[in-house]
Amino acid sequence: xxxxxxxxxxxxxxxxxxxxxxxxxxxxxxxxxxxxxxxxxxxxxxxxxxxxxxxxxxxxxxxxxxxxxxxxxxxxxxxxxxxxxxxxxxxxxxxxxxxxxxxxxxxxxxxxxxxxxxxxxxxxxxxxxxxxxxxxxxxxxxxxxxxxxxxxxxxxxxxxxxxxxxxxxxxxxxxxxxxxxxxxxxxxxxxxxxxxxxxxxxxxxxxxxxxxxxxxxxxxxxxxxxxxxxxxxxxxxxxxxxxxxxxxxxx
Amino acid sequence: xxxxxxxxxxxxxxxxxxxxxxxxxxxxxxxxxxxxxxxxxxxxxxxxxxxxxxxxxxxxxxxxxxxxxxxxxxxxxxxxxxxxxxxxxxxxxxxxxxxxxxxxxxxxxxxxxxxxxxxxxxxxxxxxxxxxxxxxxxxxxxxxxxxxxxxxxxxxx
Numbered sequence: 001x002x003x004x005x006x007x008x009x010x011x012x013x014x015x016x017x018x019x020x021x022x023x024x025x026x027x028x029x030x031x032x033x034x035x036x037x038x039x040x041x042x043x044x045x046x047x048x049x050x051x052x053x054x055x056x057x058x059x060x061x062x063x064x065x066x067x068x069x070x071x072x073x074x075x076x077x078x079x080x081x082x083x084x085x086x087x088x089x090x091x092x093x094x095x096x097x098x099x100x101x102x103x104x105x106x107x108x109x110x111x112x113x114x115x116x117x118x119x120x121x122x123x124x125x126x127x128x129x130x131x132x133x134x135x136x137x138x139x140x141x142x143x144x145x146x147x148x149x150x151x152x153x154x155x156x157x158x159x160x161x162x163x164x165x166x167x168x169x170x171x172x173x174x175x176x177x178x179x180x181x182x183x184x185x186x187x188x189x190x191x192x193x194x195x196x197x198x199x200x201x202x203x204x205x206x207x208x209x210x211x212x213x214x215x216x217x218x219x220x221x222x223x224x225x226x227x228x229x230x231x232x233x234x235x236x237x238x239x240x241x242x243x244x245x246x247x248x249x250x251x
Numbered sequence: 252x253x254x255x256x257x258x259x260x261x262x263x264x265x266x267x268x269x270x271x272x273x274x275x276x277x278x279x280x281x282x283x284x285x286x287x288x289x290x291x292x293x294x295x296x297x298x299x300x301x302x303x304x305x306x307x308x309x310x311x312x313x314x315x316x317x318x319x320x321x322x323x324x325x326x327x328x329x330x331x332x333x334x335x336x337x338x339x340x341x342x343x344x345x346x347x348x349x350x351x352x353x354x355x356x357x358x359x360x361x362x363x364x365x366x367x368x369x370x371x372x373x374x375x376x377x378x379x380x381x382x383x384x385x386x387x388x389x390x391x392x393x394x395x396x397x398x399x400x401x402x403x404x405x406x407x408x
Contacts, residue, residue, distance in 0.1 A: 088291075099290045100394065123291050125370070128393045179290035184308045237378065238306075241386040242295065245374045250354040 002033035003196050005056040006048065008063060008188060009039055010113045012166040018222035019058075025219045029206045030199060041140060042112040055196040056203075060084065061186045062114035065240040073191040075236040076200055077207045080229035084188060085161040085181045086119040091149045092176050099179055102127040102156065107135040109145045109154035118246055119181050120158040143167060150174045162224075186239060189231050204230065252329060254278035260364040267333040271326075279333060284365035286314065294369065294389035300382055302327050311389075316362035327387075332360040336407035339400075347375045347385055356392050356400045368397045 005026075007019050016038065023036040034056065039045040042063075048054055049063075049071065059067055061084060067073035090096050106129060110117055137154050139145045142163035148154040150171070156178060167175075190207070192200050207228040210216035220227065254277055257264075264280040271277070294314055297306040307322050315322065315330060322329065335358055346353040354372045361367065369389035376384045 099391075119293075122293065122390055126290070126391045126393050128395065181291045181293065182289075182310050183293045183295065184310070185295055237376070238297065238386070241297075241374060241376050242388070245352075245372050245386050245388045246293075248352050248354065248372050248374065250370065250372065 002035040003055040004048075004053055005034050005036050006045060006054050007036075007038060007058045008060045009042055009045055010060060010111070010116070010160050010163065011058075012162050012224070014166055015222070015224045018219070018224065021219050021222050025210075025215065026203075026206075030202060032199065042114065052193075055193045056190070057193070058188055058190050060113065060115045060188055061239055061243055062118060064189050064191060064236070065243045067191055067193075068236055068240060072194045072197075074197060074200060075231035075233065076190045076192055076204050077228040078187050078189045078231045079225040080227045082187050082225070083184050084115060084119075084186045085183060086116045086123070087159045087161055087164045087177050087181075088120050088123055088179045089146075089149060089157050089159055089164065089175045090155065090178050091152060092174050094155070094176065096155065096178060099124060099127050102129055104129050105135065106156060107137065107154045108156055108158065109137045109139055109148035110158040111139055111142060111145060113158075113160060115186065115243070116158050116160045118243075119183065119186075122246060123179050123181060143171070146171050146175060186242060189236065189239070190228075252277050252325060255280040255362075255364065259362055262364070264364045269331055269333055271328055271331070272337075273326075279331075279360060280364045281333060281360065281366075282364040284363075286361060286365050286367045288314070288367055288369065288391040290391060292391065294387075296322075296327070296387050297376070297384055298327050298387070299384045302385070304329075305384065314361070314367055314389075315359070316365075321362075330359040332358045332366055334358050334366075334404060336404050338407040339404055343373065347373055348382065350375050350377060350382065356396050357389075358400070358404075359389075368392050368400075370396070 027034050137148055142159055145157040146167055149157045211227045260280045262282045264282045267279050267281055269277045269279055292310045294311045295308040296311050298304050304322050304325055304327055307319055312319050343353050352374045357369050357371045358366050370392040371389045373385050373387045375382045376386055
């Protein structure tokens with residue numbers, strides 16, 4: 001029975017191939033059978049996690065917190081020099097120029113990406129309309145969020161920065177950035193589950209030397225990463241505390 | 252903690268003396284210049300259990316006007332503004348030392364004597380049942396809440 005790896009469904013489509021190449025590289029390096037399973041959406045992935053079907057996951061900060069606290073996962077590595085940031089965008093022709101001018105009737109297009117939604121809801125707090133759940137259009141992907149804005153079905157849209165940047169040039173020409181987060185300290189993390197935990201050190205060793213490995217460097221490039229960096233338990237705990245702090249909604 | 256220096260101040264200032272809970276004193280130089288809190292910014296910091304800063308993000312550095320080196324190792328009250336009544340912090344230490352979360356609207360003092368308003372949320376970092384420090388995130392506050400605090404805080408001295 002192979003181990004099963006998955007990736008947070010918010011990865012950009014440009015890098016799907018890169019994850020498959022990474023999986024092949026990983027199997028050869030570790031001499032372990034690993035199957036890569038990519039899920040179309042967060043619900044499918046959560047079900048697989050709930051059913052204990054995942055052993056290795058590249059998780060967003062929000063899901064990583066749950067996996068560490070509730071499922072016994074431990075951190076292995078993170079891509080260096082990266083951080084998860086979010087964008088609130090509007091139609092290029094929108095009259096909205098700043099967050100405070102948004103009213104309670106604002107329609108929001110968004111995905112099910114939990115950390116992006118959390119960050120964007122916090123960015124909306126100055127408008128005092130973030131808890132209004134009535135006007136939310138949950139879309140299956142970021143390009144569909146963009147489409148909802150362009151078609152004027154929604155007033156604002158929530159995006160992961162990488163996802164926004166990977167939209168086509170034509171799509172971006174029809175959109176405008178209203179706000180962009182500047183947190184700097186939240187990022188995706190590669191985690192191992194209880195079944196694969198015994199190989200954590202070996203995995204870490206291979207990942208941290210991947211860039212200097214001839215084949216490894218090419219694999220990293222195909223995933224859009226520069227280098228893996230060690231992710232100690234305490235750094236993970238810090239990020240969990242941070243997610244907890246962001247989750248706290250003052251009345 | 253060092254007193255504020257006139258050469259760091261931007262514009263006309265008045266001098267005030269702050270006395271902190273630990274008995275220490277600091278001369279602060281205060282102007283009436285507000286630095287707007289930019290949409291999307293989140294100020295993140297972490298302290299040890301005694302409230303000494305151990306980690307700051309870039310937004311903290313830019314909004315406070317201090318460098319990272321000047322902040323790390325200092326008590327978090329380096330940002331204390333004399334317009335903040337101690338009563339406004341009532342419950343902060345009680346809550347977080349019990350392991351609870353705390354939030355409040357705070358006027359922070361910049362290195363250049365100016366100020367900025369934040370909605371601060373503080374949570375304790377608990378490791379193996381013990382509080383080892385605190386994580387704080389400061390968000391852009393709703394202006395309506397800031398206006399309420401501007402009216403309320405002077406009545407709490």
